[in-house]
Amino acid sequence: MEKFKTARESRLSITELMLPSHSNFGGKIHGGHILSLMDQIAFACASKHSQKYCVTASVNRVDFRSPVEVGELLTLKASINYTGRTSMVVGVRVESQDITSGKKRHCNSSYFTMVAKDDMGNSAEVPGLLVQDEQGIRRFARSKFRKEAAFKRDNKFDENNFKATDNIKSLDAENVKIDLK
Helix, strand or coil: CCCEEEHHHHCEEEEEECCHHHECCCCEECHHHHHHHHHHHHHHHHHHHHCCEEEEEEEECCCCCCCCECCCEEEEEEEEEEECCCEEEEEEEEEEECCCCCCEEEEEEEEEEEEEECCCCCECCCCEEECCCHHHHHHHHHHHHHHHHHHHHHHHCCCCCCCHHHHHHHHCCCCCCCCCC
């Protein structure tokens, strides 16, 4: 196994025609179908980088920016943004393209944390990321920050650490009625 790899070595893209069978009741491409494609390309990118079978550990925020229409081309691009000891953050960008006009739209972006597995199903070490430009530094640092913020958030709201009295005042302006008995 190589000790470090560039994001370029593992970068992937796929393009797929959106069919009526991919649509929801509103006639737009079903978000679940798009998420499935995103998970597939994240898996492929992480597996290519690590040369191991990978599993999805988490997905960080998916915002659907614009609907995708039947008949459009959907292009997904994936690259490694961050590497830990056994995990990788894969950035996935989704763009749709109207075939007749050629117009492209950014539909969504998300970050998938993928964990490499060995033949026994245990977490396996992955090559580090060789960063060669400022964009790579920005992506790596942003992923590191996101990971640290999630850890703090999860610990703050862990049921063993959480105190309702410390947080109840922050809910005053929210659409909630609290009736503790």
